[in-house]
Amino acid sequence: MADPQRIWTAALIVIGDEILSGRTHDKNIAQVAGWLQVQGIRLMEVRVVSDSMDRIAEAVNALRTEHDYLFTTGGIGPTHDDITVDAVAAALGLPVTIHPEAQAMLEAYYADRGGVNEARLRMARVPQGADLIPNRMSGAPGIRIHNIFLMAGVPHITAQMLDALTGTLEGGAPLLAETVGCWVAESEVADLLREVEQAHLDCQIGSYPFFREGKVGANFVVRSTDRDDLQSAVHSLCDGLGTAGYDFTPGGI
């Protein structure tokens, strides 16, 4: 029988010099994180690494055994800097082969777009034994090998691949969250936050301060897999804020 308390975990490797140079603002961390939340899988760590065989392989081997699932974004296109397949295959000690179904997909997609050339055929290369993750947008599929999911770097295409994976991965109870916003310096209510968290063992409370309209405020995010404990913690927090004379906004500011 499934253990209802089991927590399923994942890690993400974002591959690309363009993120590390600051040229491109990553959008995949938030996208993958939000999607995993809905699948009941907890994202535990993200690493951003450069387009380097050694760096990618090292990160893959550090994370694939520690977590139930490992995702990568980037580096599966047709050009010389797309080396994720080679790096993952090297990390796993597997040869790289052409996946016949991926080749067929590319041939269909490029039939009226100039045909499959050598560069395009690179996108049919997979670590031996891999399955494909469909991608309706560009013909080039993502790749699943063991517990590792290789996805595109372009956020629209990553979204297609996540959509294709929705509901296919075993997860646990999703981590629920409720936010309470308050125009208060978080340092005024630090004791209250600690007390509420300590009284609700299944909850974590995060405090996220901000400066807006010339005023300080904070959103307090209560997280739990237990809906009742979550509600109880939110009530205690709102009671405490009200008693201390602060206006608060359920749902966050």
Added chain:
Amino acid sequence: MADPQRIWTAALIVIGDEILSGRTHDKNIAQVAGWLQVQGIRLMEVRVVSDSMDRIAEAVNALRTEHDYLFTTGGIGPTHDDITVDAVAAALGLPVTIHPEAQAMLEAYYADRGGVNEARLRMARVPQGADLIPNRMSGAPGIRIHNIFLMAGVPHITAQMLDALTGTLEGGAPLLAETVGCWVAESEVADLLREVEQAHLDCQIGSYPFFREGKVGANFVVRSTDRDDLQSAVHSLCDGLGTAGYDFTPGGI
């Protein structure tokens, strides 16, 4: 004498459950990456970890010896989930102490804001022997201990701390970059990209495809610390694109 070829490297640890849950979209990776580029320091790796002593300490110890500089963002505020100082001190085997100058800064800042309470005094805690990184915005300073720089998680405050550090860290020749945009499927020009890169040993070329206005295109980013080699590679790339009959846009699309 300084070695002009020496490459200075850095890593960044982004600390916070809110990034891993997808609730908050990180802005510090791009901000720190862009700033480092200007300092002549190369960002080699980013890790996003949860608000956990063990996870933070493990990442700190993995990255601080491998790189010239290590930066962290997040977890240095006044609330119970702000544990970066404790985790870094633990990683270094140092006790945590109150920094008298930080305490004085906080007392001045909070003099007409309700005074320094226990929570606010948390923001004066540092690993023993640390220096401070000024922060004009909120009174609470960042912290430097050895080659590790602890900065705020709120992007506006991080920006203040980076500003205070500008020009104070030794770096090497900045990595220069030029972009050439082209309305072409990158798979059409993969051979050209590889050839140009191979002919210019000091350059790397990244290919960043996109879909816009219903068309595919790509930006090709040539990076080098050598201005002449960079210019030569950009010329070869533009020549090649022109010869193949493609319009291209210097500076990128």
